[in-house]
Amino acid sequence: MNRRRILTAAAAGAMLGSALLAASSANAAAGHRETVHHTKAVHTYAKLKQLNQSGVSGRAAVTARGTSLSVSYRATGLLAGAPHAVHIHYGAQARHECPNLYDDTNGDLRLTTLEGVPAYGPVAVSLTTKGDTSPASALAVDRFPAAPHGRVHYHRHVQTDKATAKGVRAGDAVLVIHGVDHNHNGAYDFGAGKSDLDPKLPAEATNPAACGVLHR
Numbered sequence: 001m002n003r004r005r006i007l008t009a010a011a012a013g014a015m016l017g018s019a020l021l022a023a024s025s026a027n028a029a030a031g032h033r034e035t036v037h038h039t040k041a042v043h044t045y046a047k048l049k050q051l052n053q054s055g056v057s058g059r060a061a062v063t064a065r066g067t068s069l070s071v072s073y074r075a076t077g078l079l080a081g082a083p084h085a086v087h088i089h090y091g092a093q094a095r096h097e098c099p100n101l102y103d104d105t106n107g108d109l110r111l112t113t114l115e116g117v118p119a120y121g122p123v124a125v126s127l128t129t130k131g132d133t134s135p136a137s138a139l140a141v142d143r144f145p146a147a148p149h150g151r152v153h154y155h156r157h158v159q160t161d162k163a164t165a166k167g168v169r170a171g172d173a174v175l176v177i178h179g180v181d182h183n184h185n186g187a188y189d190f191g192a193g194k195s196d197l198d199p200k201l202p203a204e205a206t207n208p209a210a211c212g213v214l215h216r
């Protein structure tokens with residue numbers, strides 16, 4: 001009866017990748033290059049702290065020049081060999097914070113990605129390893145780091161829109177790493193239910209694992 005579907009990270013990635021292939025469009029974030037070289041750089045930093053008792057920690061730095069962002073982060077303690085979606089979240093209406101216990105609106109003692117939105121806002125930049133970095137790639141897990149040995153060291157220059165760049169420069173953007181092995185069985189599975197972003201995915205694949213506000 002209680003047959004739990006166990007997904008390997010690779011299977012989850014492939015499924016998600018094909019779903020997103022259909023949904024994704026051209027990179028809307030490109031362009032605005034003409035302003036880049038004439039704009040003062042603003043440096044922001046975040047200490048990444050665990051969410052959902054993930055044991056994940058790290059640091060991030062984002063330098064904004066116009067709408068160009070230079071993004072670096074390191075993280076340890078991640079579920080090894082599994083894709084981890086990582087985003088810069090920003091919303092003008094958000095609290096510009098990492099979520100806390102009061103954001104667990106269904107009281108199941110786990111924070112989902114959507115429960116965190118009032119705190120950190122929607123996805124503004126998808127920190128993929130290649131290709132599109134717009135919100136359309138938020139779950140393109142075949143283009144996110146797979147955390148060998150539970151560690152990721154990331155660096156990439158990306159373009160974003162003016163509103164997001166302004167939020168970063170104000171110190172109001174939040175870096176979030178997703179993917180939590182809630183039941184510590186070494187893989188994403190449906191033990192914590194379905195993802196609130198995509199019911200075909202386990203909640204473990206998308207729940208937030210670490211978070212940090214990018215302060216100036």
Ligand SMILES: [Cu+2]
Binds near residue numbers: 087088123176177178
């Ligand atoms: Cu995110």
